[in-house]
Amino acid sequence: MSRFWSPVVHQLTPYVPGEQPKLDTLIKLNTNENPYGPSPKVLAAIRAATDDSLRLYPDPSGDKLKDAIAGYHGVSRPQVFVGNSSDEVLGIVFQALLKHEQPLLMPDISYGFYPVYCGLFGIEARQVPLDDSLSIRVEDYRQPCGGVILANPNAPTGRLLPLSAIRQLLDDHPDQVVVIDEAYVDFGGDSAIALVNDYPNLLVVHTLSKSRSLAGLRVGYAVGDATLIEALERVKNSFNAYPLDRLALAGAVASFEDDDYFRHTCQAVMRTREQLTAQLQALGFEVLPSAANFVFARHPQHDAAMLATGLRQQAVIVRHFTAPRINQYLRISIGTDAECTRLVQVLGSLLS
């Protein structure tokens, strides 16, 4: 606390990211990073961009990247917004589109950054409980509101809503923006980007951090009606005109040019997820069906916090959340086959 702080700073409850340990001998299954490196073509593009041109500012609107994204999703450039991570894109979305008289609806269990942005931007949040199976029920969102945001697949549950449910939500809220955060959709979901030409109230947010193995590069984007995108551009250009640097732009464009690599690594993660799910079930865990690059699992006889601590002592880190409804679950990111085998081995020894 300091008398020098702006008043709002006293009220903030910042997001706490998963641990990024300095030791690299740990098996890190706690922040949903991709176990495979980025495409070699991405690395080559970043190297090629590492030259004297770094003295120059990057393209402030990132048009080449927007075109690559637009081409990939079959939309047009004015329907695409790019930013320095999807966290930044989401921050801009909250300011530009979600601050209204009525409260913003979101699941009670979802990405922890949503309530943090509400605190920062002075937006009233109304949390809508997941049902007993930890599923989002879109019927429960039929209430007056200033907007809706949810993650699909949801985090940290991994559960996926079908596009028919997203359509229902959009039909129920024709006068509010509905934001779908699809950070994990490439691991088994259908993207709601297919609906943006039908729904002017839909905004879909993506990141290159998970499925494109680029958490370290910090690139995210949003796709929606051009008028929604214009609102995002206005806020962005009132804050930071050059959020994406030259290396990030070059690497991100190259990622969209190497679709084979992208699809192969996503498939490898999904294959390992199915193996890991079966192995955890064999150990007695209940595992929620996941369409993401992590699983959410609990053991009926073993306390989750104790298991997380036991794993940590054996150099395996997973995420444990202390919120009441989910404090008996572990969220385990999908690693390589070898990392998951080690995880299962350590869990087996902890259970016996």
Ligand SMILES: *Cc1c(COP(=O)(O)O)cnc(C)c1O
């Ligand atoms: C990881 C994650 C993000 C943030 O991604 P970045 O682009 O790395 O900031 C956003 N939303 C959800 C649901 C996530 O899990």
